[in-house]
Amino acid sequence: MQIRRIAAHQLHTQTGEVLPYGGVAIAENGEILEIFQLEAANPEREGVEFYNGILTPGFVNAHTHMELSFFNGVFVPGGSMVAFLRQIDSLRIDIDQQVIDKALADAYEILKRDGQVAYADIGNAADTVPFKQHEDFDSISFVEVFGANRELADSAWQTAGRVMERFRAAGITQAYFTPHAPYSVGRELWDYLMPELEKAPILSLHFMETAQEVEFMNSGTGAMDNLYRNVWKRTVNIPRIDEVMAHLAHLGKLGKRMLLIHCVALSQALMQQVKSVAPNAAIVLCPASNLFIEGRMPNIPLMLREGMPLAIGTDSYSSSPTLSLLDQLRIVNDYYPEIPLSTLITIATKGGADACGFSDLGQLRVGSRPGLNLLEGKGLLQGSLAHATVRPLANRKGWTA
Template sequence: MLMLHSAPIVLPVSAEAIADGAVLVDGDRIAAVGPRADLAAAHPDVRERAWAGVLTPGLVNAHAHLQYTDFEELNSLDAPFPVWLGRMVAKRPTFTSQMWQESTRRGLHLMLKSGTTAVADIVTEPEALVPTARSGIAGISYLEAVFEDARSWSDGGRVRMLAALDGAPGGRTVGVSPHTPYTIATAVFADCIAIARERGLRTHTHVAESQAEVEYVWSGTGPFAQSMTEAGKAMELVRDGGSGLSPAGYLDKIGALGPDVHAAHCVHCDAEDRELLRTRGVYAALCVRSNRILQAGEPPIAAYLREGSPFAIGTDSLASSPSLDLLEEAAALRALARDQGYQAADLDRRIVEAATLGGAAAMGLGDVGRLAEGARADLAVFALSESAEASMDAALGTVDTDAVYAALLDAAAAKKHRCIATVLGGTITHRA
C-alpha cells in the first residue's frame, strides 16, 4: 500500500535537501523521493501524511548495549572506567532473564522515540535478542564473548556462543562481538573472528577505550591485568608481559581487523593507529559522552575528520551515557570537534552523515541511513526550528542543505530538538 510522507523540508542525507518534499513509501520500502507536488501528481490517489518538520532518514546508532538500559544509576558514579566496570560486573548477576528483556524493551522505546531506527547492539544475554527481533528495528545484534580464557572457552564458552548464534530469533541479523583484548584471551579473540568469518557474519569489538586498556595490551600490566589474574583467568598478554603494541596494532597482528569489523570508542588511537584502521576499512563508532562519564579520555575526532578516517556515532548504554538520543550524541561530538580546532564548513554535514550513512556503512548495510529509492522506509521527523525555517526561500522553493544540518545539531545541543515521528519499515512506531 502506498503512503506519501511529506514535510516542509526533506533531508535525504544521500542527496541535497528538498523544500516542500515528500517520500513515497510502498510497504516497507521507499519508492521515490522528491518534490511533494511531483509525487502527488504522479500518484493522485495516494494517502498522504503531512508532517510539520524536517523529514530525515531514521538515525543509525553504531554502538549500544540495549540490555543495560536499567543500569542507569551507574552513569552517575563519577568513577574511572576500571572502577565502573567492577560495579557493572557486580550488578549483572542480580538480573533475571525477564529483567534483561524488560531493560532491552525500554532501550528500544527510547531509541525509537528519539528517531533511531537501526542499531549495532551488543548482546551478552541471548534472551535480550527476543524484544529486539520483535521490535523490527534494523541493524545487527552482536553476541558477545567476555571474561573468557582458553579453558573456560573450551569448557563451554564456545558451545554457548554457537548455540546463541544458531538459536537467534528470526527477523534479526546477528554478528559476533569479542569484547576486548583485556577480557578475553588472544586465542579466544581469534576464534571469535574465525567463527564470524566462517559464517559470513560481521564483528564488532571495543578498541582503545581507556588508557588502562592501552597499558594492558602494551605491557600486560595495570588494573585490568590485576582483575583478570584475581579472577583466575589465564591471559596470554599478562603471561607474556604484553604485546608491545597498541590495541589497534595488536588486533591487526592477530588478524582481527578488516572491512567486516567495526570498532567502538577508538579513543586512544594515534596517527599510526588511525591509518591502520583506515587502511583495513574499519569504522570507529565514537561515543564521546560515555567516554567522558567513564573518564576514559576524548576521541581525536578532529583528526578523524581531517584524515578522512571512517567513523560513525554510538550512544553506548544508559549505564555510561546520559541518554540514548543519537542526535544529542552527534551534537556533543560536533562540539568536541570544534574544541579540537576543526572549523571547516563541512562539519555539520559530516557529523549528521556519521549518524546515518556512517552507522549504516559500519554495519555493512546499504539500505538504511538514507532516503533513496529501494531503501528501507525508516524515517524520522524532527520539529522545524526557526533556524531551519530561515534556511528556506519560499519564493524560490529552495532550501540551504548545510543550514538544515546545522539547525538539527544546534537544536540538539540546546536540548530543544523534538522527534515528532518515527517510521520503521513503513509503519509509524512513534508519534509525538
C-alpha cells in the same frame, strides 16, 4: 495506496547535496516514491506538509547493549575504565526475568521515539531473542565473548555457543560471534574465534577505549595489569596490540566489515594503520559512554581529517544515561561545534548503515524504505542541536506520525 508529500527547510538525502526546501513523496508502507524541491519563495504549497526543520533518513544505532537496559541508573561515573570494570565485577546480583523484559520493552520504545530504524547489538545472553523475533527494526546481533586465559576461554566459548543456539533456533540469521576487546580476549579465545570471524561478514570490537588499555596492550603494565593480577588474582594470556592488529589485517584482507567501538585513545598512527589494513572498518562513536567512564571524548575532527568512516551508537545504560542517538549527536555538537551539522546527520544515518551493511537504509532514495525523521528546534538551521527534537514520521514498515 495512500501517499504523503512531506517537505522541510532542509532535506538530507545522504545521496548528494542537502536540498533546501526539499521533500519526499512517501507511501503508507514507508517507500520513498519521489524526491522533490520546492521554490523558496513559495514552500507551503497545497498538498504538501511543510515543516520548519530538517528531514533525514531514519537513524542507525551502530552500538548497543540492549540486554543491559535494566542497569539504568545503577552505576556511577568511574573516572577510568579500570574503576568502571571494578564496579561491574562487584555487582553480583540475580535479576528477575520480568525486570529484564520490562526494561527491554521500555528501551525499545525509546529507540522508536528517537527515530532509530536499525541497530547493531552486543549480547552475552539471549534475553533479546523474543524481541528480535517480532521487532520493527533491522538489527545485527553479536554474541560477545571474553576470557583472558585458557580456562576462562573454554567456559566463555561454551556459554557463547549456547547463546548462539538460541538465536539460530529463533530464526535470527544475522547473529555472529565477536570478541569483546583487545584487553579481555586471550590468545586461546582468539584461536576459537577466528574460524567464526572468517565466516561472518562483520565483527564488533571495543577498541582503544582508554589510555589504560593502550598502556596494557603496548607493555602489559599499568592499572589494567594490576586489576587482573592483584585485584582479580587472574592469570592472563592477552596478545599485544601488534598481534591484535595482525588479526584485523587478516580479516581485512577477507573484506570483513569491522565496527571499532569508542576509539577514544586511538593514536593517529594506529588510525592510519587500521585504515590501511582494514578498509571496511568504521569507528563507532559513543560519546555519552566515553564521558561517563573516563570523562574524555575521542578526537573526532582528527578522525574526519584522516578520512575514517564514522558511525555512532548509544552503548548501554550501564555507561550512558540515554539511548537516544540525537542525544549522542548533541554531545558531539557541543564539544565540537566546528563539525557541520550535515556531517553529524550523515554519521547517524548513512555512516551507520554503511558500517553495518544495511544497504537499504541511511539514504532517502526512490524505491527505498529507510524511515523518515523530522528534526526541529531553535537554532537547528544555524547548526545547533542544543534545543533539537526528533519526530519519527516513518519507520521501516510505514508512517508513524
